Amino acid sequence: MYLSLVVPCFNEERGLQRFHDALVAALSEHVRDYEVILVDDGSTDRTLREARRLAAANPRFRYVSLSRNFGKEPAMLCGLRHARGDRVALLDADLQHPPELLRRMVPLLDSGYDQVVARRTRSGERRWRSLPARAYYRAARRFTGVRIPDGAGDFRVLSRRAVDAVLALPEHHRFSKGLFAWIGFGTAYVSFRDVPRRSGRSKWTFGALVDHGIDGLTSFNAKPLRSSIYLGALVVSAAGAWAVRSAWQAIVDGSWPSAGAVLLVGLAGMGGLQLCFLGVLGEYLGRSYFEAKRRPHYLVKELSPELGADVAARR
Ligand code: UDP
Ligand code: MG
Numbered sequence: 001m002y003l004s005l006v007v008p009c010f011n012e013e014r015g016l017q018r019f020h021d022a023l024v025a026a027l028s029e030h031v032r033d034y035e036v037i038l039v040d041d042g043s044t045d046r047t048l049r050e051a052r053r054l055a056a057a058n059p060r061f062r063y064v065s066l067s068r069n070f071g072k073e074p075a076m077l078c079g080l081r082h083a084r085g086d087r088v089a090l091l092d093a094d095l096q097h098p099p100e101l102l103r104r105m106v107p108l109l110d111s112g113y114d115q116v117v118a119r120r121t122r123s124g125e126r127r128w129r130s131l132p133a134r135a136y137y138r139a140a141r142r143f144t145g146v147r148i149p150d151g152a153g154d155f156r157v158l159s160r161r162a163v164d165a166v167l168a169l170p171e172h173h174r175f176s177k178g179l180f181a182w183i184g185f186g187t188a189y190v191s192f193r194d195v196p197r198r199s200g201r202s203k204w205t206f207g208a209l210v211d212h213g214i215d216g217l218t219s220f221n222a223k224p225l226r227s228s229i230y231l232g233a234l235v236v237s238a239a240g241a242w243a244v245r246s247a248w249q250a251i252v253d254g255s256w257p258s259a260g261a262v263l264l265v266g267l268a269g270m271g272g273l274q275l276c277f278l279g280v281l282g283e284y285l286g287r288s289y290f291e292a293k294r295r296p297h298y299l300v301k302e303l304s305p306e307l308g309a310d311v312a313a314r315r
């Protein structure tokens with residue numbers, strides 16, 4: 001069995017050599033036949049140079065370099081497309097996904113699973129950090145109906161048919177965690193303790209996390225649209241109830257609400273409602289806009305010689 005390892009890299013020049021050493025040591029006699037595909041996601045540092053050097057020194061290492069930074073999702077997609085293995089592993093370049101774990105994950109595929117997912121235990125994490133994440137996964141489960149377990153990231157090993165299934169999903173806005181859950185097949189979980197990044201910085205800003213979260217919620221169905229209808233109905237009925245009560249009081253004991261209160265409730269209700277609807281509508285509109293354009297997910301700038309030959313042969 002041949003294993004391909006897909007590694008998205010964005011500005012990882014400082015950690016790539018260490019990643020290489022750790023991976024080679026971890027796989028040594030446990031996994032013999034493998035290739036590593038480093039996907040340089042338009043790094044602005046010397047990641048590409050490092051990738052070239054590693055590929056020249058170790059024939060198992062290949063690289064693809066994208067024309068600019070497209071994000072981790074497109075980078076993973078690119079790697080998956082170039083992977084030729086019977087099995088494909090996805091892991092980060094920063095050693096936050098311990099390569100030793102592959103020794104436990106790969107044998108699970110032998111026993112018939114199509115996906116083996118590494119789950120991070122949040123044991124080391126502070127409550128205020130893990131609480132929103134848990135709440136998010138619960139909401140995602142409710143909204144999308146697709147079960148994304150908390151702590152399950154992109155670290156996983158897939159069988160060939162699982163990879164082909166994911167590659168057959170053409171959508172532009174990709175939320176891999178959801179796509180992997182959507183394709184189904186037998187899935188096994190392996191837990192590991194969270195480890196800090198070895199070098200460089202995390203590329204997730206707060207804004208990027210929120211964006212990614214919205215992608216996750218809206219890429220599977222239109223339930224958020226429906227929920228905005230409910231929310232709108234709630235706001236309108238609350239405002240309506242308040243109006244009826246005020247009118248009743250005016251009739252019974254002649255006490256009118258102040259003009260200010262009326263304005264405030266009316267404005268807040270209507271404003272909130274419209275913003276909600278506009279946001280949700282815009283979300284779906286934007287999504288179909290991008291899907292309709294059918295632009296490629298990424299552009300390739302440079303390929304290591306083996307991968308280049310492979311692409312030429314497939315044409
Ligand atoms: N990454 C990427 N493109 C990006 C951002 C990140 O290829 O635009 C890669 C990055 O090099 C790393 C992996 O995705 O190998 C995970 O990124 P990071 O460590 O920043 O995320 P975190 O571990 O903080 O969730
Ligand atoms: Mg990381």
